[in-house]
Amino acid sequence: MPGTTTIDIDAASYKGSVSVPTGLFIDGKWVDPVEPDTIDVINPSTGKKIAAVSLGSAKDVDIAVKAAQKAYKTTWGLKCPGSQRSRLIIRLADLMERDIDQFAALESLNAGKPFNVARNGDMAGSIKHIRYFGGWADKVQGKTIESSENKLAYTRHEPYGVVGQIIPWNFPMLMLAWKVGPALATGNCIILKPSEVTPLSALKFAELVAEAGFPPGVVNVVNGYGVTVGQAISEHMHISKVAFTGSTLVGRKVLEASARTNLKVVTLELGGKSPTVIFDDCNLEQTIKWATRAMYGNMGQSCVAGTRIFVQEGIYDQFMEKFTAMVKGLTAATGDPFLGTTMHGPQVSQVQFDRIMGYIASGKSDGATVHIGGERHGTEGFFIQPTIFTDVTPDMKIVKEEIFGPVAAVLKFKTEEEVIEAANATEYGLSACVFSENIGRAIRVAHAFESGSTFVNSAQLIECSIPFGGYKASGIGREHGEYALETYTQVKAVHVNIGLTI
Numbered sequence: 001m002p003g004t005t006t007i008d009i010d011a012a013s014y015k016g017s018v019s020v021p022t023g024l025f026i027d028g029k030w031v032d033p034v035e036p037d038t039i040d041v042i043n044p045s046t047g048k049k050i051a052a053v054s055l056g057s058a059k060d061v062d063i064a065v066k067a068a069q070k071a072y073k074t075t076w077g078l079k080c081p082g083s084q085r086s087r088l089i090i091r092l093a094d095l096m097e098r099d100i101d102q103f104a105a106l107e108s109l110n111a112g113k114p115f116n117v118a119r120n121g122d123m124a125g126s127i128k129h130i131r132y133f134g135g136w137a138d139k140v141q142g143k144t145i146e147s148s149e150n151k152l153a154y155t156r157h158e159p160y161g162v163v164g165q166i167i168p169w170n171f172p173m174l175m176l177a178w179k180v181g182p183a184l185a186t187g188n189c190i191i192l193k194p195s196e197v198t199p200l201s202a203l204k205f206a207e208l209v210a211e212a213g214f215p216p217g218v219v220n221v222v223n224g225y226g227v228t229v230g231q232a233i234s235e236h237m238h239i240s241k242v243a244f245t246g247s248t249l250v251g252r253k254v255l256e257a258s259a260r261t262n263l264k265v266v267t268l269e270l271g272g273k274s275p276t277v278i279f280d281d282c283n284l285e286q287t288i289k290w291a292t293r294a295m296y297g298n299m300g301q302s303c304v305a306g307t308r309i310f311v312q313e314g315i316y317d318q319f320m321e322k323f324t325a326m327v328k329g330l331t332a333a334t335g336d337p338f339l340g341t342t343m344h345g346p347q348v349s350q351v352q353f354d355r356i357m358g359y360i361a362s363g364k365s366d367g368a369t370v371h372i373g374g375e376r377h378g379t380e381g382f383f384i385q386p387t388i389f390t391d392v393t394p395d396m397k398i399v400k401e402e403i404f405g406p407v408a409a410v411l412k413f414k415t416e417e418e419v420i421e422a423a424n425a426t427e428y429g430l431s432a433c434v435f436s437e438n439i440g441r442a443i444r445v446a447h448a449f450e451s452g453s454t455f456v457n458s459a460q461l462i463e464c465s466i467p468f469g470g471y472k473a474s475g476i477g478r479e480h481g482e483y484a485l486e487t488y489t490q491v492k493a494v495h496v497n498i499g500l501t502i
């Protein structure tokens with residue numbers, strides 16, 4: 001029998017214990033993996049172990065799929081009215097709200113997020129998302145279609161059945177909510193794999209799924225590595241859809257696995273190298289704040305991070321002076337995520353720390369100038385100084401590749417035409433921001449960006465009702481809003497003969 005681990009936290013922002021189940025959540029029960037194995041969960045602020053939790057394998061995925069299939073046919077899917085699904089989903093959101101501080105504490109401890117950001121950003125957003133999709137559950141409907149007097153034709157938007165969801169470590173609960181909300185609203189059963197780096201909040205969430213009263217098998221959480229559990233989900237013959245958020249490299253593997261097996265529908269939310277374009281006529285005070293948030297939010301571990309900052313020549317010096325001052329402020333507020341004054345925490349893992357420091361080294365050796373930062377912060381944990389590179393050229397790795405850390409590249413430009421071309425000169429197309437008080441120009445540039453989301457005089461204002469997803473190598477499909485419902489349903493056309501004879 002798997003147990004629970006109790007984590008005691010005595011910190012400035014949170015004092016208390018949080019208990020987290022450590023097993024796999026399958027068919028409404030906590031179980032041990034078929035092949036017993038565990039992984040140590042690490043606190044990125046210290047590099048020390050927080051807890052050990054179960055690691056599943058393909059065999060556990062198989063058992064979970066069978067439980068999900070049974071639930072789909074008997075208690076969920078088309079057997080459960082939308083109004084009942086809605087009631088359960090909204091109850092789940094209420095329970096998350098009740099436990100918001102515990103969840104925020106887990107996100108701070110395991111993912112290194114400043115506690116206030118975890119609570120008022122990640123968790124508030126996750127709860128809102130689940131509640132929003134609870135509201136959709138009884139409003140998913142098809143259409144009647146005019147054909148002829150002899151025929152009644154209509155569509156039904158039916159769930160896929162069993163769906164897989166593979167989520168990353170940068171926003172453990174938010175990415176879970178983005179996927180679980182629409183899947184449940186549309187009547188699908190779920191096999192969810194959290195990131196093996198940050199599984200704690202997903203395990204806590206599973207506890208609330210049971211408490212809310214969801215039938216067994218509707219939500220299953222199988223923690224494990226990508227190459228075992230993730231791959232088993234991607235290849236499974238009885239999983240009809242997979243939603244994935246993570247690297248473009250692994251996104252391709254998920255798509256390939258679908259092509260090799262049952263042609264399951266795949267939606268992908270992948271990497272980015274987003275431009276922030278700042279014109280001479282911007283509101284500089286506001287622009288600096290948005291650009292800083294877009295770049296360094298979540299320690300740069302965000303797929304929409306505005307990592308390529310294009311500044312028009314007339315305002316460049318002024319921008320650099322004020323931007324540098326903001327980044328110095330962030331550096332001074334780097335440290336323990338549980339301190340109320342902390343704005344910048346550690347990177348999530350040793351692997352990510354090493355990857356980012358490798359990019360910083362490549363920027364230096366390619367001849368870019370470290371304007372500020374560029375080093376480790378402190379002596380323990382995985383902290384990196386907020387960093388600005390100048391004197392960069394488009395061919396440098398730090399300008400071309402997703403770094404997923406607090407490393408900005410600032411580039412100077414002259415004309416609108418030139419900057420549009422440079423902003424779009426990337427394989428990615430997730431997000432883009434433009435700052436100008438000339439609204440005609442701002443909208444023209446926003447339309448010219450090859451990007452799934454564009455922001456005018458703002459950044460990263462992602463909302464549960466507004467579609468989110470990528471152009472080009474940043475992904476396939478859309479999450480959020482009514483668009484997300486489409487990716488969790490398949491359309492059946494029903495033709496009813498009301499008078500045609502042959």
Ligand SMILES: NC(=O)C1=CN([C@@H]2O[C@H](COP(=O)(O)OP(=O)(O)OC[C@H]3O[C@@H](n4cnc5c(N)ncnc54)[C@H](O)[C@@H]3O)[C@@H](O)[C@H]2O)C=CC1
Pocket residue numbers: 166167168169170193194195196224225226227229230231234245246247248250251253254269270271302303355402403404
């Ligand atoms: N779009 C986004 O929000 C994210 C992008 N990334 C990007 O990916 C880079 C690498 O980070 P990683 O943690 O290595 O990302 P990753 O793509 O390996 O991990 C994301 C998820 O995919 C799973 N996974 C790994 N290999 C898999 C496979 N073969 N089949 C199925 N699932 C698999 C992981 O276990 C995790 O749950 C980051 O530096 C960043 O550039 C990472 C996390 C989130």
Ligand code: BAL
Pocket residue numbers: 170171245269301302303304305
């Ligand atoms: N992956 C979606 C949210 C983000 O990384 O910013």
